[in-house]
Amino acid sequence: xxxxxxxxxxxxxxxxxxxxxxxxxxxxxxxxxxxxxxxxxxxxxxxxxxxxxxxxxxxxxxxxxxxxxxxxxxxxxxxxxxxxxxxxxxxxxxxxxxxxxxxxxxxxxxxxxxxxxxxxxxxxxxxxxxxxxxxxxxxx
Amino acid sequence: xxxxxxxxxxxxxxxxxxxxxxxxxxxxxxxxxxxxxxxxxxxxxxxxxxxxxxxxxxxxxxxxxxxxxxxxxxxxxxxxxxxxxxxxxxxxxxxxxxxxxxxxxxxxxxxxxxxxxxxxxxxxxxxxxxxxxxxxxxxx
Amino acid sequence: xxxxxxxxxxxxxxxxxxxxxxxxxxxxxxxxxxxxxxxxxxxxxxxxxxxxxxxxxxxxxxxxxxxxxxxxxxxxxxxxxxxxxxxxxxxxxxxxxxxxxxxxxxxxxxxxxxxxxxxxxxxxxxxxxxxxxxxxxxxx
Numbered sequence: 001x002x003x004x005x006x007x008x009x010x011x012x013x014x015x016x017x018x019x020x021x022x023x024x025x026x027x028x029x030x031x032x033x034x035x036x037x038x039x040x041x042x043x044x045x046x047x048x049x050x051x052x053x054x055x056x057x058x059x060x061x062x063x064x065x066x067x068x069x070x071x072x073x074x075x076x077x078x079x080x081x082x083x084x085x086x087x088x089x090x091x092x093x094x095x096x097x098x099x100x101x102x103x104x105x106x107x108x109x110x111x112x113x114x115x116x117x118x119x120x121x122x123x124x125x126x127x128x129x130x131x132x133x134x135x136x137x138x139x140x
Numbered sequence: 141x142x143x144x145x146x147x148x149x150x151x152x153x154x155x156x157x158x159x160x161x162x163x164x165x166x167x168x169x170x171x172x173x174x175x176x177x178x179x180x181x182x183x184x185x186x187x188x189x190x191x192x193x194x195x196x197x198x199x200x201x202x203x204x205x206x207x208x209x210x211x212x213x214x215x216x217x218x219x220x221x222x223x224x225x226x227x228x229x230x231x232x233x234x235x236x237x238x239x240x241x242x243x244x245x246x247x248x249x250x251x252x253x254x255x256x257x258x259x260x261x262x263x264x265x266x267x268x269x270x271x272x273x274x275x276x277x278x279x280x
Numbered sequence: 281x282x283x284x285x286x287x288x289x290x291x292x293x294x295x296x297x298x299x300x301x302x303x304x305x306x307x308x309x310x311x312x313x314x315x316x317x318x319x320x321x322x323x324x325x326x327x328x329x330x331x332x333x334x335x336x337x338x339x340x341x342x343x344x345x346x347x348x349x350x351x352x353x354x355x356x357x358x359x360x361x362x363x364x365x366x367x368x369x370x371x372x373x374x375x376x377x378x379x380x381x382x383x384x385x386x387x388x389x390x391x392x393x394x395x396x397x398x399x400x401x402x403x404x405x406x407x408x409x410x411x412x413x414x415x416x417x418x419x420x
Contacts, residue, residue: 003313003386033143035177035279037315037384041395043331049241050233051183056222057233063219064209064234069344079343082336093330093337094344101329102384104177104242106143106277113275115181135393137386139315140280140420173283175317175419189381190373191323196362197373203359204349204374244317244382246283246417253415255321280419 002029002138009131010124013066013088015048015058018134019120022105023112025136032110038120039102039135044092045124046099047134052119065125069094092125099123107138142169142278149271150264153206153228155188155198158274159260162245163252165276172250178260179242179275184232185264186239187274192259205265209234232265239263247278282309282418289411290404293346293368295328295338298414299400302385303392305416312390318400319382319415324372325404326379327414332399345405349374372405379403387418 006021026036040047051057071087072080082090103120106113114120122132146161166176180187191197211227212220222230243260246253254260262272286301306316320327331337351367352360362370383400386393394400402412 003388035277037386039384039386039393041393041398043329043337043395043397048237049183050237054222054224057183057230060220060222060230061234061237067219068208068348079347080340082334082340084334090337090340094341097328097330097341098238098378100240100380104179104244104277104384106177106179106275108143113179113181115183115273117183118181133395135386137315137384175417188377189323190377194362194364197323197370200360200362200370201374201377207359208348238378240380244319244384244417246317246319246415248283253319253321255323255413257323258321 004136006134006136007131008122008134009129011129012127013124014062015050015121015123017119017121022120022136026107026112026138029138031107031138034107035139036105036107036112037102037137037139040122041133041135043096044089044126045122045132046096046101047103048099048121048123049103049118050121051117053117065095088127095125144276146274146276147271148262148274151269152267153264154202155190155261155263157259157261162260162276166247166252166278167250169278171247171278174247175279176245176247176252177242177277177279180262181273181275183236184229184266185262185272186236186241187243188239188261188263189243189258190261191257193257205235228267235265284416286414286416287411288402288414289409291409292407293404294342295401295403297399297401302400302416306387306392306418307390309418311387311418314387315419316385316387316392317382317417317419320402321413321415323376324369324406325402325412326376326381327383328379328401328403329383329398330401331397333397345375368407375405
């Protein structure tokens with residue numbers, strides 16, 4: 001079964017689209033029917049399928065998660081113990097837990113069965129630059 | 141590999157069960173062992189496996205998400221930018237991000253390996269009527 | 281396709297690791313490439329891939345969810361209807377809805393493609409002791 005690892009460079013928290021990379025991998029495989037499994041190999045970023053039309057949706061999503069889980073320096077987050085890797089680290093783990101580490105997308109006629117407005121995103125929760133690995137696995 | 145799209149009509153926010161439709165599809169396939177992947181083709185509704193016994197559980201679940209993510213007209217949500225599609229639209233995207241877009245359920249002896257109290261639900265987050273597409277994919 | 285059910289005993293809310301059990305199952309199967317699907321057969325506990333290094337991460341995660349969804353006896357949770365099974369029951373369903381019921385992890389060279397810091401956990405949301413069933417399914 002075809003499998004690959006794609007690598008994304010992130011420059012701060014937010015959503016990074018990789019729908020095209022996933023579609024290109026599916027196309028190259030020549031597989032008509034099957035299941036694409038997307039898996040992210042980290043615990044401070046996650047996966048999300050979201051609207052690919054209005055960029056404000058992504059901005060609002062990022063904003064919601066920042067408000068729900070503020071940095072550990074925020075007075076409301078004083079209970080956090082794991083602060084050694086910076087004020088955005090533990091909130092990043094929490095945001096990752098609230099979203100998804102893997103997503104399965106069925107194929108039909110050689111194409112991902114995404115809805116019209118669905119895009120595939122890496123949701124970065126750390127502030128600094130990171131290199132993130134995503135596994136794409138095509139199965140039956 | 142067998143695959144189908146089921147279509148559900150929703151009449152406002154809440155949980156809509158489709159366990160029977162999924163079981164019927166599995167039964168019809170004749171497959172004994174395998175994996176059912178459920179995928180929803182929208183970004184303002186999502187998937188959930190939850191208790192199928194007491195309907196109050198579904199009511200409380202819906203209530204929790206409404207309180208965690210109120211409409212964008214709510215004073216606490218003034219920061220939302222994406223309001224063009226109505227006050228329930230951006231909260232719907234957020235609730236979808238907090239739940240799941242795909243779920244994998246293994247089969248054994250031709251049946252979904254759901255626990256005794258597990259039902260399969262579409263979680264609608266929009267107020268108006270919608271027609272929602274769910275992909276069912278049976279693989280190995 | 282190989283499949284098994286593993287059973288975990290939990291003693292109160294928190295994260296219980298089962299990475300080794302999953303790896304042992306994959307190793308025993310002899311499969312080199314494929315996809316492991318993990319599915320939990322309950323609605324008041326869930327699955328999580330999280331950092332396996334600093335145990336404080338797990339403590340903080342558990343703490344966050346307890347603060348976001350306090351017991352139904354908490355004044356802020358008076359709106360909960362489903363209280364018959366105890367003050368930790370409905371919050372457990374909510375926490376399960378906010379995390380994941382199934383996770384797919386690709387295999388390569390006979391090993392799970394987990395990142396260096398990723399561990400596989402059952403996230404127990406109930407206070408009392410429970411016996412929890414997790415399905416492991418290896419597919420192509």
